[in-house]
Amino acid sequence: MLELQHVSFEVNEEGQDIGILHDISFKIPDGHLTVITGPNGGGKSTMAKLIAGIIKPTSGKILFNGQDITDMSITDRARAGIGFAFQQPVRFKGLQVFDLIRLATGTKLSSVDACKYLSAVGLCARDYINREVNASLSGGELKRIEIATVLAKASQLSVFDEPEAGIDLWSFQNLIKVFEGMRKEIKDSSILIISHQERILNIADEIIVLSDGKLVEHGPKEEILPKLAGTMSAVKRCEKERALEGGEE
Amino acid sequence: MLNLDSVSDRLLEEVADLHKVPVGAFNIRANGQAVARNSTANIEITPKENGSGIDIKIKPGTKNESVHIPVVMTASGIKEIVYNDFYIGEDCDVVIVAGCGIDNCGPKDSEHDGIHRFFVGRGSKVKYVEKHYGSGDGSGKRILNPGTEVYMEEDSYMEMEMTQIKGVDDTVRDTKAELGKGARLVVHERLMTHGSQNAISNYRVDLNGERSSADVVSRSVARDDSYQKFDAVLTGNAACSGHTECDAIIMDNGRILAVPGLEANNVDAALVHEAAIGKIAGDQLIKLMTFGLTEQEAEEQIINGFLK
Numbered sequence: 129m130l131e132l133q134h135v136s137f138e139v140n141e142e143g144q145d146i147g148i149l150h151d152i153s154f155k156i157p158d159g160h161l162t163v164i165t166g167p168n169g170g171g172k173s174t175m176a177k178l179i180a181g182i183i184k185p186t187s188g189k190i191l192f193n194g195q196d197i198t199d200m201s202i203t204d205r206a207r208a209g210i211g212f213a214f215q216q217p218v219r220f221k222g223l224q225v226f227d228l229i230r231l232a233t234g235t236k237l238s239s240v241d242a243c244k245y246l247s248a249v250g251l252c253a254r255d256y257i258n259r260e261v262n263a264s265l266s267g268g269e270l271k272r273i274e275i276a277t278v279l280a281k282a283s284q285l286s287v288f289d290e291p292e293a294g295i296d297l298w299s300f301q302n303l304i305k306v307f308e309g310m311r312k313e314i315k316d317s318s319i320l321i322i323s324h325q326e327r328i329l330n331i332a333d334e335i336i337v338l339s340d341g342k343l344v345e346h347g348p349k350e351e352i353l354p355k356l357a358g359t360m361s362a363v364k365r366c367e368k369e370r371a372l373e374g375g376e377e
Numbered sequence: 378m379l380n381l382d383s384v385s386d387r388l389l390e391e392v393a394d395l396h397k398v399p400v401g402a403f404n405i406r407a408n409g410q411a412v413a414r415n416s417t418a419n420i421e422i423t424p425k426e427n428g429s430g431i432d433i434k435i436k437p438g439t440k441n442e443s444v445h446i447p448v449v450m451t452a453s454g455i456k457e458i459v460y461n462d463f464y465i466g467e468d469c470d471v472v473i474v475a476g477c478g479i480d481n482c483g484p485k486d487s488e489h490d491g492i493h494r495f496f497v498g499r500g501s502k503v504k505y506v507e508k509h510y511g512s513g514d515g516s517g518k519r520i521l522n523p524g525t526e527v528y529m530e531e532d533s534y535m536e537m538e539m540t541q542i543k544g545v546d547d548t549v550r551d552t553k554a555e556l557g558k559g560a561r562l563v564v565h566e567r568l569m570t571h572g573s574q575n576a577i578s579n580y581r582v583d584l585n586g587e588r589s590s591a592d593v594v595s596r597s598v599a600r601d602d603s604y605q606k607f608d609a610v611l612t613g614n615a616a617c618s619g620h621t622e623c624d625a626i627i628m629d630n631g632r633i634l635a636v637p638g639l640e641a642n643n644v645d646a647a648l649v650h651e652a653a654i655g656k657i658a659g660d661q662l663i664k665l666m667t668f669g670l671t672e673q674e675a676e677e678q679i680i681n682g683f684l685k
Contacts, residue, residue, distance in 0.1 A: 182663055206669035218664040221624065222596070223682035231678060232668045281668060 130156040130179065130285055130318070135188030137174055148174050149341045152188070156285070156334075161311050161319045163329050165356070166338040172322045173215060175338065176289040179320070180212035181205040192285070211283030215290045215322075217274035220261045225273055228261055232277040245276040248309070250302035267294040275306060286310075288321045292328065300325075307331055329353055381407060385449045388478030391510040393447040403445040404431055406459070408452045420444055420471075430460035430492075433473075437466030437498065445474045448491065453483020453517050458490045467498040467530075476508040479519040479545070488520035495526065497533040497560075505537045511544025518546040525552045529560035531586065540567040541576065542684065550578045556617075558586030566595040567684045570603035570631070580609040584617035584646065593621040598680055599631030610638035613646025623652040626683060628676075 137149040149171045156162050164172050177183045179190065181202040190198045197205055206212075220228070229242040243253030249272040259265065261273065271294055278286050291307075292300055304327050310319055311331055321328055329335060335352040337345035345352050381389070385407055393399070402420035405413040411431075416422050419439040423432050433444055446461060463473065481487045497503055511519035527535060541548060554562050562582065570576050582591045591611060599605050611619035623635040637650035657679050665675035 180667055202663060202666040203669055203671050206667050210667075212667045214660075214664065218658070218660045220661055220679065221683055222685050223679065227678070227682055231665060231670065234669055277668070 129158055129193060130320075131191040132179075133189040133191065135178065135185045135190065137171075137178060137183065138186045147341055149178075149185075149338075152338075152343050154336055154343060154346055156318055156320055158284075158316050158318050159314055160333040161307070161314065161321070161331060162334045162336060163321045163323050163332040164336045164338060165323060165329060166344070170338045171341040172338050173289055176212070176215075176287050176320075176322050179285075179287055180210060182212075206281075206283075209284030211278045211281040211286040213274050213278040213286070213288040213291060215293050217270040218261075219263055219265075219270070223261050224257070225259050225261055226257045228273065228277050229280045232280040233282075237280075242280070245280045246273070248279055249273070249276045249306055250299070251276070268296055268299045271295050272299065272303075275303070279306075279310070282317075284317045286317070286319050288319070288323075290322050290324070292323060292325050300327075304328070304331070329356070381412065381449070382451065384451045384480045388449040388451070388480055388510065388512070389447055392449070392476030392478040392508045393445055393474050399443070399445040401443045401445070402433070404433075406446070406448040408450055409455050409457050417442065422446075425460065425462075429458070430462070433461065433463045435463070435465045435469055435471055438468050439466065440470040443472040443474065447475065448477040448489055450477070450479045450481075450487050450489055453481050453487055453515055454485030456486070456488040458492065460492045461494075463493065463495045465495065465497050465501050465503055467500055469498065469501040469503070471502075472504045472506070474506045476506070476510070477521055477523075478510045478512070479521065480513040481511070481517045481519045482513040482515040484516050486518040486520055488518075488522070490522040490524065492524040493526070495528065495535070497527065497529045497535055499530040500532050501530075502534045503536070505535065507537070507539045509539075509541040509545050509548070511546065513544075519544060520547045521545050522547075522549045523551075525550075527552075527554040527562065529554065529556045529562065529589075531557050532559040533557070534561045534563075536563045536565075538565050538567075540684075542567065542569045543571075545576070546572075546574050548574075548576045548578075550576070552578075552580045554580075554582045554591070556582070556584050556586055556589035556591065558615075559588045560586060561589070562591040562593075564591075564593040564595075566593075566597070568595065568597035568605065569600070569680075569684060570598075570605055571600040572603060573601070574603040575605075576603070577606045578608070580621070581612075582610070582619065583612045583614060584619055585614045587615045587617070589615065589617045591617075591619045591621075593619075595623045596625070596683055597623070597633065598626045598628065598684060599633050600628045602630045604632045604634075606634045606636070607652075608636040608638070609650070610640065611648050611650070612640040612642065613648050614642045616643060616645030617647070619646070619648045621650045623654075624683075625652075625654040626680065627654060627656055 135152045138145045230237045246253040419436045421434045607623045609621040635652040639648040
């Protein structure tokens, strides 16, 4: 189980502290698929990076299975059982898809076993297993390979930062199937997805809504999803802000 | 079996993947002397009359055969220049494995300068593999200065894989090629320098024939206080195409100078160069760390992949 206790995150720009996340507390129990959603700029990706250890909170604590992991490195968190799929997957000159999957599992994997993970994300394994993870792969292909590496790592908590970003509609249909499949086999592990997509929200057990760096809603999908319809869009927020600016003039 | 010491055996394995006497034609040189030589029905190896090297003559139509000509040096203080000429007849398809390993535990410099000339006959296909390797903890330097000249006739193809990953203190590598009509040259260079090593790699490729093409790609890593210079000039003298690429990673206080040069002397010459130098991207390290690798392990994997 992952638990955030009063987590805040600030950045310092031109001598000024700017708050990105304010006093966030929540729990992600095992056996659950949780989706964090909310408008752009609300702090969702920052939250994902805090959980993976890529950045450290300014204040507050992060606990994983009861252990305080706030000051733990990325490596130690990965070893403790946290997996992370990047919103924008990284390219590597020279490293092959097989290398990446092998490193994700941390074992001497056979290429047949590695292929299973590629098939699971809808890629024809034979065509991809020996490809370099470089610019010759399209954004959608990279994204699916990224997800395959997180499947291969089989973490107790798998975090996906906007898995739908940059992939086409056809790939998206498959992506939903991948998460539905993961949801079925979740057992003692848990999944955390950062997403805007209603179809991903639909397969969630719980939904957390972040807006302006604050946790504004957290509860079962059945309770939160109806409230979201039409209320959280970035467009609406812009309109609201513009109206406020207009009011100040 | 060859009667060599264990250090020479290890060097042979490093530079030519040889565990025993190779199959086919070979010439093994150790500490300045030929210690084993074998010609086959199609590939004849003869020493030059003045003793400065060997001639390798490959009969026209020779296919699926290989030549191994590794050099090992284990004695400190040897300095030699060897001239090896390869005459490859028409319509051949052969693999040539060269390479030099120096183990220098002594106080004097050891140097091997291998000058290889290739005359590639019409329609022939040649794969050339060259590995350079140094070991030993003596204060004497391990120096390798390979010179390679390639003369390619009509519709011939040559692929060169040149690797120097470890232990060579000083190297100046000069590669020169002249391509005739329809000839194609593909070069993959892999280089890693560490400590206070210096490596200079010069390429001069003249695309003289119509439809000739060249692809010269270098991937290199400079660590510690080492220095590398990559200087590749492609000259298009006909309707041809050429591409040169230097892709380099710098670490610690490593320094790299890339000087890509293109000269088009014909309006139908299409020449491209690319050069990129930088440290390992932070995102790449983070990605592998999210698999549970330490930063150092991640770095190693990225470099191994890059130089693969």
